[in-house]
Amino acid sequence: MLACESLHHEYLSGGKQLTVLKDITFQLEAGGFLAIIGPSGSGKTTLLGLLAGLDRPTAGRVVLDGVDLGPLDEDARARFRRQRVGFVFQSFQLIPTLTARENVQVPLELAGSNDAGPRADELLHRVGLSERSHHYPSQLSGGEQQRVAVARAFSTRPRILFADEPTGNLDAANGAIVIETMTALNVEYGTTLVLVTHEPDLAALARRTIRLADGAVVSDTGR
Amino acid sequence: MTSAGFVRRLAWRQAHAARRRLMLLTASVVAGVGALVAVNSFTRNLTVAVAEQAKDLLGADLSLGSRSPTDDIKPARRLLDSLRRVGGGAVHVASSASFAAMAYHPSSGGARLVQVRTVDPGWPYYGTMTTSPARIWSGLQAGGVIVDPSLLTAIGAKVGDTLGLGEGRFRILGTVINVPGDVGLQMAFGARVFISTTSLPGTKLLAFGSRAQYETFIQLPPTIDAQAVARANGGVLRAERISVHTIADDRDNLTRGLIRLGNYLGLVALAALLLGGLGVASAVHVFIRQQLDSIAVLRCLGATSGQIFAANLLQALAMGLLGSVLGALLGVGLQQLMPHVVHDFLPLNVRVLPSPHAILVGIGSGLWTATVFALLPLLGVRTAPPLATLRRATDPVRARWDRLRVAAVLVLIASVVGLATLQVGSLVHGVAFAVGSGSALFVLWLTSLALIRSARRWTPESWPYLxxxxxxxxxxxxxxxxxxxxxxxxxxxxxxxxFTAQQNLLRTIRVEDVAARPNLVLFDIQTEQQPVIDSVLTAEHLQRAEYTAIVPMRIRELKGQALADLLAKDTVGHRRGERGGAGGPPSWTLRREFRSTYRGDKGPGERVTVGHWFGSGAHGSGKSASDPVEISVEADLAKDLGVGIGDPITWDVQGVPVYSRITSLREVNWARFEPNFFVVFAPGALDHAPQSWVTMVRAPDAMVRGRVQREVAEHAANVTAIDLGEIQHAIESVVDRIVMAIRFMALFSLITGTIVLIGAIATSRWQRIREGTLLRTLGATRGQVLTILCTEYAALGLAASIVASILAGGAGWALARWIFNVHFVLPLASMATLAVGLVALTTTVGLWNSLEVLNKPPLEVLRAE
Structure with a gap:
């Protein structure tokens, strides 16, 4: 499902070239559940972004669902994400000017779906937010916002879901609800799950764990 | 730290951190203040120029103007004799006659309608005629003509060629570059041709019924006070229909007129400044919303709402002051352009210098506008709760209407009225401006609310998602x-x-593209010249309209009251619109020479509003009060004269009394280029009165019209043949130049509007970028994000232009209906062009602000959260 070869990434910060990822190589089978862990600044989020095609690596290759992302231009990668990738972010990243229902509808409508409304209603029901579907993000609690984000992530039944610290901004109870929802949908839809976290309890739920330090893989367990 | 010190430091720190946002506040007032300073400063330059050049404008100490030669009028002759007796050889007198005539170039065959002015030696007594070649003015008295350069181009002539004027032939001595007191706009109605008075008889241009304006210019020694002479003799001279001008009169009239012009152009500039006020309000509103977190923290730390309000007010004042100073600098630069904008209306040379008074008023107006418009949103900081440190809703708390808010609104309204009143010097006009612009903004606001509601309710689900x-x-x-x-x-x-007003005004005078309308009018035709005219027209295969008689006459008695009695009540008024003493008719109606006609049928541009048009049968001989001839009077004139159906008027037709009785009142469409008359007599009574004739033809093209004009000029010198196409173009060019001056000022409203637009779009820029990035993360292509942004900004531009067009249509209709009295047609093409321009502007500014969303990788923006 997911393969990366010799991933290397640098960027300019404060006039200096910083190396954030060094020679990362691994593969993940379809339906798998991978946790990427490591301390702050170890390159977890950058790696997730490169794996999902949100940015281009300085060197190396990412093959996602059989497609090499390297040769794809920005729009081709966007179309690819639309069809096969879902996201959940630490800071929810809902569009503040859209209601919960509209936020869930967006990926479906971008894909030209004719049943975006009913499908959004169904997913919001699944995450327990039917009653809040016409509320704006600012009118929802953090936990509710993240559940909307999960519903949105699964709206197009993606082949793979990338989650960046999905419980980082939530309390334990809300975090548990979000993870439970994610894993349930993962099982139901057979979606591959890639999770970035620094919480050992959450990483323990994954079937495989890659630990990063200073931009390099220091351990890869559960393969 | 003292409270004042804390406020000052807080203001500085916050402003430093949010300087880009606050610069929008500054930019909002720059264009308005700039326009205001430019206009007001230039108006000051004009009044100085008038004071300096007043003598040159008149060219003499005193002038007498009339419709017949002054020497033929006894009181004028008596005045000149008495002045000569008192002043002796130090009194100099020069006469001049001005009239329209055809000039033609025998070599090229070119002919043009020109304004002929005859001059005596010595005139002008003050000021200098600038000619090319230089110093040929005095040579005029030896024969020859000096002409406007435009005439040479028009008829294909050059200096040294021969010019035909009536039956006279003149060598073209040179061209005139500057005539003190003349306005460039005059040239639109015919190039000027100067000849000596002694050359006039040889042209045979002036015959019975010819319209000419005669002027007598008098230079007085210092011992005679021109103003006192005018005061002492004004009443007697005006009773004989002689106007009296002194340097002081001209200076005061011109100063008043130019100040009024400046004031009203300044009002258009003020509109831009007030629009900038809206930009200030919008910028402060957004700034405060963004500061809510900081404000809440400061409140938690013990800062009072008064301190926070004061700090923010200080920022608004400082940025408003900066904007006003920058605007004043811009205004000083723009002032250099003003002479080019209004040079066609100026009879003098102006030295452009910045006026400290105008600059101070501009800065004061800008600062005050920024302050009063900032007040209302600033009041919101008083109610910002410290609780926002813990939780802040995106939706702002709805403002409560307390006493301070009401006071702020009242101060705002009073300020708009005050600034407008200060600008035009009239409370009534100031209030009218405030109500007018307030109403327009209110309608715009209502419509934008309707648009928001429609977008929410009526966007069909079936439309594409983007x-x-x-x-x-x-x-x-x-x-x-x-x-x-x-x-x-x-x-x-x-x-x-x-646009709407201009196009409706010009449409009514269009003759070129209306096939049925005559486009050549021939007037001052003497009865014996009719066969000559007919043969000229027949040779060109042109079908003329019926000859219409023109009988010059003046009012002798109105409703039984002698003219002398009516005029005696009036001692000052002599301009159109001024009412005579004791509420009598305006003096211009009593003094003017009416050029009336007689006929049995109504003209095409006439409509009887009261009474009946002449029926068949006898209409009276007009020879006695008991047998008056029936007349029809134009409705507005009847109102001015205070007459109605059945009222008697006795006319003086070349010394013969003609008695008449009003049987109908008419509305006349003066905008149609046809022989229209204030007074139409029933046929019969004037058949044998001294009269000239007018007729019209439609010639297929300008070449034919040119040939007819030339033939007429050669074979019937006194007859004037006017190409209405040329007149149409002349009027169009005059209207264009006036509109251009207003449009130049109105442009500042659009510039300010664009700055406010940039501010508004920049306000939501980060939000749009974040949304766009999220959409791209979720799989939207750049094209799709671009389509969404384009749709949004184009819809905003379209909404603004549709609302503006509807409002402008209403205003244009009102102007056409009540001010210009013309039929109203919506100029859809121009409006559509402006709408397209506005949509393009909004979309460009919007996209330019959001380009980042298309170029940055999604990860970069998401990480910046």
Whole structure:
């Protein structure tokens, strides 16, 4: 499902070239559940972004669902994400000017779906937010916002879901609800799950764990 | 730290951190203050120039003007004799006659309608005629002509060639470059041709019924006070229909006129400044919303709402002052352009110098506008709760209407009225301006609310997602719809109104493209010249209209009251619109020479509003009060004269009394280029009165019209043949030049509107970029994001232009209906062009602000959260 070869990434910060990822190589089978862990600044989020095609690596290759992302231009990668990738972010990243229902509808409508409304209603029901579907993000609690984000992530039944610290901004109870929802949908839809976290309890739920330090893989367990 | 010190430091720190946002506040007032300073400073230059050049404008100490030679009028002759007796050889007198005539170039065959002016030696007594070649003015008295350069181009002649004027032939000595007191706009109605008075008889241009304006210019020694002479003799001279001008009169009239012109152009500039006020309000509103977190923290730490309000007010004042100073600098630069904008209306040379008074008033107006418009949103900081440190809703708390808010609104309204009153020097006009612009903004605001509601309710679900998403941004939280529609709509409203008014005004005079309308008019035809005219027209295969008689006459008695009695009541009024003493008719109606006609049928541009048109049978001989001839009077004139159906008027027709009785009142469409008359007599009574004739033809093209003009000029010298196409172009060029001056000022409203638009769009820029990035993360292509943004901004531009067009249509209709009295037609093509321009502007500014969303990788923006 997911393969990366010799991933290397640098960027300019404060006039200096910083190396954030060094020679990362691994593969993940379809339906798998991978946790990427490591301390702050170890390159977890950058790696997730490169794996999902949100940015281009300085060197190396990412093959996602059989497609090499390297040769794809920005729009081709966007179309690819639309069809096969879902996201959940630490800071929810809902569009503040859209209601919960509209936020869930967006990926479906971008894909030209004719049943975006009913499908959004169904997913919001699944995450327990039917009653809040016409509320704006600012009118929802953090936990509710993240559940909307999960519903949105699964709206197009993606082949793979990338989650960046999905419980980082939530309390334990809300975090548990979000993870439970994610894993349930993962099982139901057979979606591959890639999770970035620094919480050992959450990483323990994954079937495989890659630990990063200073931009390099220091351990890869559960393969 | 003292409270004042804390406030000052807080203001500085916050302003430093948010300087880009606050610069929008500064930019909002720059254009308005700039326009205001430019106009007011230039108006000051004009009044100085008038004071310095007053003598040159008249060219003499005293002038007498009349419709017949002054020497033929006894009181004028007596005055000149008495002045000569008192002043002796130090009194100099020069006469001049001005009239329209055809000039032609025998070599090339070119002919043009010109304004002939005869001059005596010595004139002008003050000021210098500038000619090319230099110093040929005095040579005029030896024969020859000096002409406007435009005539040479028009008829294909050059200096040294021969020019035909009536039956006279003159060598062209040179061209005139500057005539003191003349306005460039005059040339639109015919190039000027100067000849000596002694050359006039040889031309045979002036015959019975010819319209000419005679002027007598008098130079007085210092011992004789021109003003005292005018005061002492004015009444007697005016009773004989002689106007009296002194240097002081001309200076005061011109100063008044130019100040009025400056004031009203300044009002258009003020509109731009007030629109900038809206930009200030919008910028402060957004700034405060962004500061809510900081304010809440400061409140938690013990800062009072008064301190926070004061700090923010200080920022607004400082930025407003900066904007006003920058605007004043811009204004000083713009002032250099003003002579080019209004040079056609100026009879003098102006030295452009910055006026400290205008600069101070401009800065004061800008600062005051920024302050009063900032007050209302600033009051919001008083109620910002410290609780916001813990939880802040995106939706702002709805403002409560307490006493301070009401006071702020009242101060705002009073300020608009005050600034407008200060600008035009009239409370009534100031209030009218405030009500007018307030109403326009209110309608724009209402319409933008309707637009928001429509976008929410009526966007069909079946439309493509990208379109719906773009349109939905018009009503979603933190939308900028109201600000953008107000900011752009107001400037577009002013510009579209100008277009609408201009096009409706000009459409009525169009003869070129209306096949049925005559386009050549021949007048001052003597009865014996009719066969000559007919043969000229027949040779060109042209079908003329019936000859219409023109009988010059004046009022002798009105409703039984002698003219002398009526005029005796009037001692001062002599301009159109001024009413005579004791509420009598305006003096211009009593003094003027009426050029009336007689006929049995109504003209095409006439409509009887009261009474009946002449029926068949006898209409009276007009020879006695008991047998008056029936007449029809133009309705507005009847109102001025205070007469109605059945009232008697006795006319003086070349010394013979003609008695008449009003049987109908008419509305006349003066805008049609046809022989129209204030008074039409029933046929019979005037058949044998001294009269000249007018007729009209439609010639297929300008070449034929040119040939006819030339033939007429050669074979019937006194007959004037006017190409209405040329007149149409002349009027169009005059209207164009006036409109250009107003449009130049109105442009500042659009510039300010664009600055406010940039501010409004920049306000939501980060939000749009974040949304766009998220959409791209979720799989939207750059094209799709671009389509959403384009839809949103194009819809905003379209909304602003539609509202502006509707408002401008209403204003244009009102102007056409009540001011210009013309039939109203919506100039759809021009309005559509402006709308397209506005949509392009909004979309360009919007996209330019959001380009980042297309170019940055999604990860970069998401990480910046």
């Amino acid at each position: 379109l719906r998403q773009g349109l939905a941004n018009l009503h979603r939280p933190a939308n900028q719809t109201i600000t953008v529609v107000l900011a752009l709509g107001f400037g577009a409203f002013i510009l579209t109104t100008l």
